[in-house]
Amino acid sequence: MQIKHLTDHHRTAYHFQAPSNWMNDPNGLVQWKGNYHLFYQYHPHGPLFGKIHWGHAMSADLLHWTHLPIALSPTDGGPDEDGCWSGCMVNNQGTATIVYSGNAHGRQLPCVATSQDEDLRTWHKYAGNPVVADWPAELDIVEFRDHCVWQEGEMWYQVIGSGFKGVGGAALLYRSPDLLQWEYLQPLCVGNKDESGIMWECPDFFPLGDKHVLTVSSIPDGLVYYFIGTYQNATFTPESQGLLDGGKHFYAPQSIRDDQGRRLMFGWLREGRDDTDLLQAGWAGAMSLPRILSLQSGDTLAIEPAPEIEQLRLRRRTVEPRSITDQQTVVEQLFTNALEITLDIDSHTATGCGLVLRDSAYPEESISISLRETGLSIEANNGRTRQEPEQYPLAPGRHTLRIFLDGSVLEVFIDARACLTERFYHSAPRRLSLDLFARDGEAILHQLDVWEMATIWQ
Known part of the structure; x- marks a missing residue:
């Protein structure tokens, strides 16, 4: 960490932050061989949003983090040459596998990278990236990026953030036998543009209690919404919805189920000051405290800070x-x-x-x-x-x-x-x-x- 930041009273004492420069969305959140790994959107060359890489940190206790080398960097001439944008990580028969959005020429498409390292330091991009060459031609969508991937039996599924023009945000459902060949199925969920925005970023979909939860980060209102409902046969039926956080500084959360059986979530805490201040400070962005989600009676969401904070x-x-x-x-x-x-x-x-x-x-x-x-x-x-x-x-x-x-x-x-x-x-x-x-x-x-x-x- 750069010495000039240690005395900056605007930086945090017990929230995670990058050593310096710009950071945003949590990515690839995972518990791997006894350690928590937090990857995040990172611009290593300045405190403003730019050509995004994946930063990486590791912790044994959810409190104290070791900064590790950058995990993913844009490849010149590749499908991510303008940035390695948000995504997630899964365990594919012992192989750590990242699915992320490669940004090139103003479009974002799904890409894959794998690691065999004990502490996930070294990543190898799949030579056939992007693994989805385009979004479905029949869909009139506004954007197409960000991934949540899970396994059901021998099949993999993922939702990709999107939105239908004139309708509202959407989470598009795909499936694959191998994480490389993907088939579009249908929208998992579609919102109302007047209630939850025109575009959904960073979808996260997971079981909680006897229900499933979908969280989405909304454009243009900058809020995070959740939907609680039932999921069966690749169909999600929302039954209730709400705000995950009442403020506009919490965004793009990602969650995992850890080895204690908890649904553990981090979100990006956006800055509330202008670029001039960020350039002077030399850094931007923080992570929320780790939050534990559970389902209360009446199918409402409970949100608490992880007890480790105590x-x-x-x-x-x-x-x-x-x-x-x-x-x-x-x-x-x-x-x-x-x-x-x-x-x-x-x-x-x-x-x-x-x-x-x-x-x-x-x-x-x-x-x-x-x-x-x-x-x-x-x-x-x-x-x-x-x-x-x-x-x-x-x-x-x-x-x-x-x-x-x-x-x-x-x-x-x-x-x-x-x-x-x-x-x-x-x-x-x-x-x-x-x-x-x-x-x-x-x-x-x-x-x-x-x-x-x-x-x-x-």
Whole structure:
């Protein structure tokens, strides 16, 4: 990691980031021979989006990551000469196999690469790439890229992100006996352009409980939607849908089932600043915390941070239960912006309640997390420009929030069933304090714990 980044307070202490330069989508997420491998979209020559490679990191514990050499690079004159775009990895009878989108001349087509290495350092591209020469001629589609691949019996299946002109986003279903010869079957799912966008990127399809889940990243609204339903005989029937994250900074997630039987997911956390700032910083992008997905009663999605994160907890501050009226400072003398906060609060008779993080060295800066009659709202104010609040619909009453503040990243898990992600760019932390507040009535604090968090970087 470049030394100039180590003192950048906008970088993260316990979220994964590339050593430098641009990163975006998680790719090829896998647990292989005892280690987690995280590949990701990476531009090694600058902090802006460019000719994309596959970065690579490995971890034994989901916390501490070893940066490994670049896994895939564009090949001059090849079907990926303009970039090795997003894809996934599968185990094909002991051979690690990547299916990714090769970008050339403005079109993206499926390509394959394999590795025989113990730690997946060296990859060999299939000489016959692309393995799908074109999208089906009979389809009037807007785009065609990104892959989710799985096996059923002796057949392989994949969905590719797409969209039908004038209709909406789509996930197109293919099958193959060998990962090389692919037959188009039908759309696995088609959306409504007014509800979930005109194009679906980065589809992810997987069993969860007794159902199946499809997640898609939507253009142009930049949100991630999920569909829960039944899957049988290559047919998916959606029964419910929702937002995977209420914020526009979480995008392009990918998941795996790990050896503990958990559905484990990472997503790309997009920046919220302009190119001039990125060029000055020398880096862009972070990964979300690893999230665990499960199915609740009533076929609703549950989302929680992986429990491994708790191993990073250091000094703890606890605030006793109490009644809250107006605004009161409850925690002071925090000298880091790497924190975990658990807040169990009931709005009771108040029209709004929540917490505010402030820094005495920069009184014009604040982060407010509010429970209002209209829902949960996150508002970051840097004293210069006021960001549009991130909001999530939520009924008044008692709620538990797990709040992860890390550099310029804020992830808020809501009642273990939703998440809201924000990016913000405040001054370097000096002396943070935490206030609780209630407006126009009384709120009841049931629990408040604050932990300073350890860094995962050496």
